[in-house]
Amino acid sequence: MRNPSLFCFALLFLSTAVFAQTDVPGSTDHPLLTRYPGAHIAWYQTEKYLEYDLATGPITGYRTIGQREKHAGQVYRIYYEVPGGPEEVSIGEVYADYLKAFQRAGVKVLAKALDPKANEFGGNQWVGVALAPQQPPHSAASKLFAGTSTAGGKFAIVGRLERPSGPVLVAIYGERHSDQLVNYLVDIIETNSAELGQVSINPDYLADELTARGSVSIYGINFGFDSATLEADADAVLDQIAAYLRARPQVQLFVVGHTDMTGSLDYNRKLSLARASAVVARLESHYRITKGRLLPEGLAFLAPKATNDSDAGRALNRRVELVLRK
Template sequence: MNAVFTTGTRFLAAVTLSLCAAGASAASLLTERPGGKDHPLISRYEGGILYDYGSNPLGTARLVERARSGPVLRPVEGRISNRLYWGPKEVSALAVFRNYQQALHTAGFETLFSCETAECEKLRIQKMIEDFPREAKWVGNSAMVNIFNNGDQRDFHYISARKQTGSGFTYVQVALAGPRSDGETAGRTRQFIQVVEPAQAEMGKVTVDAKAIGAGLQRDGKIALYGVHFDTNKAVLKEESAAQLQSMADALKAQPAMKVLIVGHTDNQGEIEANLALSQKRAQAVVDALGKNYGVAANRLNARGVASFAPVSSNASEEGRAKNRRVEMVVR
C-alpha cells in the first residue's frame, strides 16, 4: 500500500522517527492517539497507527543534508508538525521507505539526502538524528522520544527533501526503524514524521520605550519602530498602536529642541505610486496623532512616505517584508 502525499502551497517538512519506552502498556502502544490525524501534506503508510502527534507554531528543526565533506545537519525554521506511526504488521521498513521516496518524488520534492541501512550505518546517520524526537513536541506519551536512543536501531532508513512553496521552502525528512522482534509492537516498522511549514513570527508585538527611542535618535539619528499598526492597505491607526505612540511622544518631550521626520515605509507588494501614497498617509496619521492626542507641537514633526525605497531586508520573503513595513523617526 502506498503512502499518500497530498499537494498544497504551504509546508516545510522535516521527518524523523520515535520509539516507545519499556514498560508502557500494550494497549497504549497500539491505540490511535485521540484527536490526532495525518498531516494534510503527507499521510501515514496505509494501515498504520498514529501513536502520537504534536506541533510548534514557530520553531527550529534540524535535518540531514549532503555536503562535499559528507552529511551535515541543517537548521530550518517554520511551523513544525510531528507524527509518530506504527506500520502495519509484517510490512518491512524498506517497503515503507520506498513509498515515502516515491511520494516525495511525485510531489515534486528535491532530495537533499537519502540513505538505506548499510550507508546510513557507515555514515552514522542514526547517531546524528537520535535527539530529533526528543526535541519534538508531543501531546501524549513522551516515552516515544527514545526511538533512536542508542543510534543503533535495525533496518534504519532516512530521507530529507525540499520543495519551494511560495517564497520559501518546505523541508521533509523521514527516518524509519525496522520492526522489533518481540512485544506487542513486534513486526511493526516505527515511523516519525515531522512536517515544517513556512512561517514567520508576527512582528510588532514589542514596543520600544521612550528611553530607548531617545538613545537611538541621539546615537543613530533615526530609529525604526514596529509597534505602530495599520490594517492592510489602510492608513488608520489601530488601537494597539497607543503604547508605541506614547513612548514616541515621551521621547520627544524629553528632548524639547529636537525635530523629527516621521517616515512611513512599505514592502514592495503592489504598485509604487499606490505605496508612496499609502506610506505618506500613514506617516501623516502618526504626526496627527502625536499632535492631537499626545501633545507634541506640530512644528516639531513632518511626515514623509517613501514606499519601498529604503528596505532594511529582502522583500523576497514574508519575514523580510514584515521588517520593511515600519515607521521611522528621523532627526532633522
C-alpha cells in the first residue's frame, strides 16, 4: 500500500480537465504527481527495479556532468505533450506550477532552471547528457533530444521527497518543442533495495535488456565467501542464461565479474576474474555452450552500482554482468 502522504501531493494539481487527446494504452499518472491540465501521455514505462543516474549539476566536460546521484528502485517514466501555442500554454507557467507543487508538498528542490544556457542544468545540450544513462527509446519522448525550432525555452527540476520506506526522487525535463507543442518527461524513482537472489530472470528478460542496453546485471549467482566456488543455487540463474544462449547461437558475450570494495584493488581484480571464469566454465561444461562465445573479465570494484558504505550497497556491487560482444 502506498504511503498516504504521496496522494496529498497529487491533489495539488487540478486533474478534472477533459483531455483532448487519448493517453497511450496502459499509461496512467503517478499518484505522487499528476499532469499539467490539457496534457496527454504520449509515452509511458515503468520498471520494478531500475538503476537511475540522476544529474543535478551542469555539464563539466565532454559529455560529462560532475554532479550525479545514483538511485535504484521502482521507476516510472511518463512523457506528456501539451498542445497549444504560447498564448494558450506558457512553458514558464508549467515550470512554476510544478515548483509550487514541490514546495507545498515539502519536496526539497535539488536543482531547477528555466531557460538556462546550453551547458547549464536544464539547457539544450545538457538534457541529452543528463539522460544518456537512461535515454528513452526512439519514441515520442525522443523529441526532447531532437532540439527545438523555436525559442520557446527549456526547463528542468529535480526534487527529493523523504518517506519512511526510502526517498522518492522526481525529475522533470521540459521544453516548448514547437509553436504548437510543449512537452515534458517526468521520471519518478521510488528507491528500494533489489530483492537480491529473488529476482526472477528469464531468456526474454535477458534479450530485452541486452538489446536495449547492451548489458545486464545478474544477481543470484552466488559464490563461497572470498572464493570463486559457485554455490549450488547458482544453477537456477545459469539455467536461464543457458536457455537464452541456446536460442540465440549467434550471440557472443563478455561475462564480467564485479566485487565490493572490501580488500585491495589487485586482489579484487583477481577474484572478480576468477568468478567470471567460473561462470564461463560452468556454462561450457555443464550446459554445453560452445567455447569461445563467452569471454570472462574482472573489473573488481571499478564500476559500482551503489555506495560501498552500506551492506545494501555492497550487495548491489557484488554481481555478474553480461555484456554483448556482437
